[in-house]
Amino acid sequence: MRIRLALRYTAISSLVLLIVMSISALLHIEKVQKVFTEKALREADVLSEMILRDSHHLMLADNNEQLQLMIEEIGRTPRVKRARILGKEGIVVFSMNKHEIGTTLSEKDESCSFCHLEGSKALVDVPIEKRSRTFSDDTGTQYLSITRGIYNEPSCYTAACHAHSPEEKKIGVLDMVISQDQMANLAHTHHQDVIVSTMIMLIVLSFCHYLLTKKYICDPIQGLLEQTQALSGGDLSARVKHLSGDEVGELGRSFNTMADNLAQAQIELKDWGNTLEHKVEMRTAEITDMQGQLLRSAKLASMGELVAGVAHEINNPLTGILMFASLSSKTPDLPPQVKDNLDLIVSETGRCAKIVRGLLEFARESFPEKKLDSINRIIEHTLELVSHQIIFQDVDIRYHGEDGLPDLEVDTDQLQQVFLNMFINAGQAMPSGGTLKITTKLLEKKNEVEIIVEDTGAGISQENLDKIFDPFFSTKAQKGFGLGLSVSYGIINNHGGHVDVKSREGEGTRFTIYLPIAGAASLEGAGKEGMSS
Incomplete structure (x- = not known):
């Protein structure tokens, strides 16, 4: 239960972290890719600028052979896949590929399209974003194509070797294609680093989250669960010992309070049971005593009625016997034995009279x-x-x-x-x-x-x-x-x-x-x- 809870919360949090970190990594990769592309574009533009500056004097001197050699030398650079100079009519004048020198390109060719937008005349000072593009060949290799205009400067239209009127603004184009393999490899390496670092951070954060969840949530809940099971099993001494200051700790304190109240209620219930048992015993004794008293009263009542009748019936003849025996005992001529017998009769009759008097006294309503x-x-x-x-x-x-x-x-x-x-x-x-x-x-x-x-x-x-x-x-x-x-x-x-x-x-x-x-x-x-x- 505890492990499942920790894994569940870790999985949920890890999924949320994965989504957030993936989005962050993608945004970062996209931004880095954009930075790399801009950097490559600037480098290519700087390179084309340098080539134009180096070829400027050769053009003014009308040294075409040396200029062709320079283009071919530039073409031997591993990154440069194409380098050529186009004339104002789209004719390839110089190229690292000698076979295309003298060929004419149409306005729809990729090298001309940047300054002939929708069939318009050649544009001047086209921004770099408009005169560059990236593409891939069949092998998947990425290339950056950039063109740069060669403008009719005063030194050009005043030179003896050129016949350009001052009204012409653009007299040619430098067309270059540069391989992006190095930049792509660098970007790919950076992307891998970002992905690996993201996964490592995700694993570390997930592991830390698992440990923290287990320590601060699952373990206290497991302890509370164990004490709850002990309490439900009849152990009223079950208490949560390690209480934190958070909601789980508050739950543990509430459990301890409930257990204290339950233990107190159990004690009171036992005391009440003992008191009830004692009261039942007392009440039973009282009822038994009352039953004895009622039985005794009933016996006395019935005995009183019997005694009253017997006493009244005996009293009259007993009085006569006593009177005549007493008078007879006083006769002077009686033999001693008879006198003794009469005295005994008087004594015993008096005793009987006393018993009857006691009976009447007992039976009389007083x-x-x-x-x-x-x-x-x-x-x-x-x-x-x-x-x-x-x-x-x-x-x-x-x-x-x-x-x-x-x-x-x-x-x-x-x-x-x-x-x-x-x-x-x-x-x-x-x-x-x-x-x-x-x-x-x-x-x-x-x-x-x-x-x-x-x-x-x-x-x-x-x-x-x-x-x-x-x-x-x-x-x-x-x-x-x-x-x-x-x-x-x-x-x-x-x-x-x-x-x-x-x-x-x-x-x-x-x-x-x-x-x-x-x-x-x-x-x-x-x-x-x-x-x-």
């Missing part, structure tokens, strides 16, 4: 009676209630409430019940002691308050973690009914908040409660649907 209150004050008051219980004897309670938290629209008693359940659960999870951390924090971007309750207790297994808000599910054998967290979950929902829990067995549990700063009342309907209690 709408929060909201008013502005400080979440820090509610937590501090709840800690005062539970901190003196024996289960917190070996527990290190650490509370950090963020200053300046805005008051929330909450039902103080219900939230206190939530915190009481969580604190007691935490204390029961640390029978051998541990640390209970409570932290409050304002989340301005989410317009929420975050409450974290974290213990270092036994923790909850992963298989039970999704069940802790289900009613009647408890990990405390013989110590609870499994309704505390279910009730707490419903209360938080009724306040427009939500609860997250994370736990590991042997490391502890962390509950995170989120309560809205504003608009909690508008979510009351959603909480009511999630917890039809």
